[in-house]
Amino acid sequence: MAQAQALSRxxxxxxxxxxxxxxxLKAYSILFNVQKKGINAPQQIYRALDKLIEMGKIxxxxxxxxxxxxxxxxxxxxKATAFSICESCExxxxxxxxxxxxxxxxxxxxxxxxxxxxxLEFFGICKKCKKD
Amino acid sequence: MAQAQALSRxxxxxxxxxxxxxxxLKAYSILFNVQKKGINAPQQIYRALDKLIEMGKIxxxxxxxxxxxxxxxxxxxxKATAFSICESCExxxxxxxxxxxxxxxxxxxxxxxxxxxxxLEFFGICKKCKKD
DNA sequence: TAAAAAGTGTTATATTATAACAAACGTTAT
DNA sequence: ATAACGTTTGTTATAATATAACACTTTTTA
Ligand SMILES: [Zn+2]
Ligand SMILES: [Zn+2]
Ligand SMILES: [Zn+2]
Ligand SMILES: [Zn+2]
Numbered sequence: 001m002a003q004a005q006a007l008s009r010x011x012x013x014x015x016x017x018x019x020x021x022x023x024x025l026k027a028y029s030i031l032f033n034v035q036k037k038g039i040n041a042p043q044q045i046y047r048a049l050d051k052l053i054e055m056g057k058i059x060x061x062x063x064x065x066x067x068x069x070x071x072x073x074x075x076x077x078x079k080a081t082a083f084s085i086c087e088s089c090e091x092x093x094x095x096x097x098x099x100x101x102x103x104x105x106x107x108x109x110x111x112x113x114x115x116x117x118x119x120l121e122f123f124g125i126c127k128k129c130k131k132d
Numbered sequence: 133m134a135q136a137q138a139l140s141r142x143x144x145x146x147x148x149x150x151x152x153x154x155x156x157l158k159a160y161s162i163l164f165n166v167q168k169k170g171i172n173a174p175q176q177i178y179r180a181l182d183k184l185i186e187m188g189k190i191x192x193x194x195x196x197x198x199x200x201x202x203x204x205x206x207x208x209x210x211k212a213t214a215f216s217i218c219e220s221c222e223x224x225x226x227x228x229x230x231x232x233x234x235x236x237x238x239x240x241x242x243x244x245x246x247x248x249x250x251x252l253e254f255f256g257i258c259k260k261c262k263k264d
Numbered sequence: 265t266a267a268a269a270a271g272t273g274t275t276a277t278a279t280t281a282t283a284a285c286a287a288a289c290g291t292t293a294t
Numbered sequence: 295a296t297a298a299c300g301t302t303t304g305t306t307a308t309a310a311t312a313t314a315a316c317a318c319t320t321t322t323t324a
Binding site for chain 2: 310311312313314320321
């Protein structure tokens with residue numbers, strides 16, 4: 001069993017903020033939130049984000065350039081991610097659906113390319129927003 | 133049958149460049165390529181790109197901030213897109229697989245959100261790059 | 265033909281992300 | 295312990311991506 005990787009100081013600070021957040025956070029919004037902790041430059045944020053993504057602790061929502069904490073425990077490496085995104089309130093949920101994940105992981109392209117990783121983003125209007 | 137929408141001058145110029153390209157193009161690379169045609173500002177590019185996306189003529193590859201022409205004729209509105217992306221040579225192919233598309237269009241989130249649209253990006257190493 | 269809608273040109277600015285370099289820190293191997 | 299190595303940090307600067315705002319023109323619709 002691979003030893004769970006320890007987080008460095010900056011990585012831990014950034015992860016804490018993302019985990020506490022209700023929704024996806026942008027890099028610069030994270031930056032503004034940690035200036036009191038002595039982190040002053042974008043680089044410091046982006047470096048932490050890169051490592052956290054590698055470790056599977058967070059994911060990037062590509063369509064929003066924003067970052068969310070991983071909630072699904074089994075994506076230790078971010079190689080099969082799926083999200084549901086509300087176009088009205090911007091809520092993002094990580095979808096962990098075994099069938100979906102298996103279906104896509106097993107998907108083979110006609111042109112013979114073997115996939116290592118995928119990212120899927122669904123868009124719609126969430127239940128809560130539909131009521132309004 | 134809905135009348136195919138005519139393109140404005142700038143939209144046509146931008147679309148031509150993207151269609152001629154072998155791979156995804158970035159907005160500013162498009163801009164540099166059309167300065168001889170009198171287009172000088174990012175806004176003009178982004179406005180054209182936005183409309184072309186709405187019409188389904190092009191798609192944005194979110195993980196690369198780049199744009200490709202639609203090759204699959206049946207996505208008149210870009211509501212169900214899937215791409216295969218080589219992490220080595222950066223080649224991008226639009227996947228038009230009816231089964232995949234149906235499977236995903238019919239996918240329903242546990243939380244009851246009805247999806248209007250999705251975008252799927254697969255990553256791997258293409259056949260050609262594997263040989264090297 | 266007047267009003268409305270879509271498109272254009274332009275300047276300025278906001279937002280997102282990386283380059284490059286020197287110093288500090290944490291491991292491991294003599 | 296200490297040298298050597300890789301990783302993390304701090305910092306300044308800059309690159310790349312994208313939008314705001316405003317005045318004007320063209321096209322469509324009524
Ligand atoms: Zn996850
Ligand atoms: Zn919502
Ligand atoms: Zn298409
Ligand atoms: Zn390749």
